[in-house]
Amino acid sequence: MIIFYDGYCPLCIAEMRHLAKRDKHNKLTLVDIQSPDFSIRYPALDWHALNARIHGLRDDGTLITGLDVTHEAWKAVGVGWLYAPLRWPLIRHVADAFYNVFAKHRYTISYLLTGKKRQCDRCIPGEPNEK
Structure with missing residues (x-):
């Protein structure tokens, strides 16, 4: 599976490092x-949609988003059981709503939880960054 993540987001980077390990x-x-x-390597994908929330591309070509990606990624590395409850029918809708809030405010939430600001070399002026 291919996981498309935001390399400016400190929490996203941390999760990808844990997955890679x-x-x-x-x-x-x-x-x-x-x-x-990125746009040269994946011209058919909508960068803005991918930037709005995490996406994954399954081996069969199916594009998935949000916590479905998180669950499948951790399942692929042997600990999907940790995230399985987030996909249970009654919990799924609440978890997805929380994830959508997180995705929209991930830079602020990352800063509050880690003390690290948006990490980039070419950020938009006025946006928080690590320069």
Whole structure:
């Protein structure tokens, strides 16, 4: 599975590092949508949609989003059971609503939880960054 993540988001980066450490069988390909060559490598994908929330591309070509990506990614590295409750029918809708709030405010939430600001070399002027 390919995971498209926001390389400017400190929490997103941390999760991708944890996934990479556990991915002993190379089941995941982690792709930073903020990399300069992203649109060249993946011209058919809508960068704005990918930037709004995490996306994953299954081996069969199916594009998935949000906590479905998180669950499948952790399942691929052997600990999907930790995230399985987030996909249970009654919890799923609440968890997805919380994820949508997180995705929209991920830079602020990342800063509040980690003390790290948006990490980028080419941020929009006036936006928080790590320069």
